[in-house]
Amino acid sequence: MAPFVAQFVAAPAGAVECLVAQSGADPANGSFVLVHGIQGTAAAWAEIAPRLDAGRAVLMPNLRGRGRSPSPGDIAAYSLDHFADDLAAVIAAAPAPVTLVGWSMGVLVALTYLARFGARGLDGLVLASGTAHPGREAVWFHAETPEGVAQEAAARAARLGLTASATPTAVAGAWASVRAADLRPGLARITLPTLLLHGERDDQCPLAHGRVIAAGIAQASLEIWPGAGHNLMVEDPARFALSVLRLHAAARSDRLNATQ
Template identity: 70%
Template sequence: MTAFTTEFVATPDGALECLCVNRQADPARGAFVLLHGIQGTASAWSEVAPRLGGERTVLMPNMRGRGRSPAPEDPGAYTLEHFAADLHAVIAAVPGPVTLVGWSMGVLVALTLLARHGAHGLDGLVLASGTARPAGEAVWFHAMSAADIAEEARDRATRLGLVACAAPVAVAGAWASVRMADLRPALAGIRLPTLVLHGEQDDQCPLAHGRLIAAAIPDAALEIWPDTGHNPMARDPQRFAQAVLRLYGATRPDIVSAIH
């Protein structure tokens, strides 16, 4: 069983907890940074991270409101801009380049980072089960109050196979920001090797959203998984890890053999 270590990254609002794999890897090779979804935690990646090989460090931030990361009581402290600022601090703490992997809300956080802070420090992008504009189609919660959202969240966590969940205030605050987001204008300016991965049966974020992202980002690849819903990592963690490694290998021919 893979041993996860823990470290903390300083942000303007406190120390962000990150779970780590392969901390002994050469720092110059950079890292994979894996972003969980709106009610998930770093544990969403527990089956994927050990399968990413020993070439690079793997960092899984617990975004604010999860684990031992800062957990403000104000729902307004959980906007996409707050999450992106925290992520910016994590990327800045990595000595080498970062391949950023976002799932569900993590896609919106990644796109907000690129829109607000640019692509400095990044060498690739994987956007899984995501949307650039939730609007009325990617509806994760229908309730408005934190208490009612918490009730919905319990059912949703069961459906998605989440083993740990965010604090209710973090989910409620994030949803208030997410449901108003429109990151479509940022897509055309992305100049990173990009893989868009989406389940054909995704009922939380319809496939059309993934197609839109892939079509708008120059030269992005689209990988559609049949018979897969919103959580491809739970469906097939080995296949997901291989998809990430293929993207990394495309920019690093010297390690292509490691993904076979």
């Protein structure tokens, strides 16, 4: 994480820590904001951020319960709405326009943000390995208690290759909110250029969940990675970054054409 600069953004629960790559980029070019998963931290993007060389800053927030961001002791403080509040503060502070990228739970956080705050200031959306409604298929944990979820979380972090993890309280609180989420009704209201990335063999969020999101968003396309699992950033970081850059370039071209 050495190449990244730590910045802090004022948010309702306290200052959110953001790791920033290419912090010296021209603010007029906009930025990328990358949102980690249920256990992940900004470190999940370590191999992606340096590859997003589009002359833009790259902001990777540590949502609450991670890094030096606030870590409330109450599991109720880790709902998707609370994470969306953290994200809203980061997007408000980021150079606009922002391409928003979410992975796993980050997809749900991004969709919650859009449902609550709208798409103002955004120019594109990348949703990787995600779901709009976990239901009974996208099951990340099986335990019914915070203690049980914490035990499962350690094994899951190792399996997904996460180098840093959220606190057990943050994971337990987030899972309680995630498992009850249904953001499908809001998909039709999203008008941003959207790219869905999904592994063919994702056992955490099965491919059918990516298909549902792609079908629900008018300007969405779905890129399926044959043989890939849940953590696409680890499986092929160069390909992941290239896909994000491709979406950004297409969205930028559309904006330029619209002003001519």
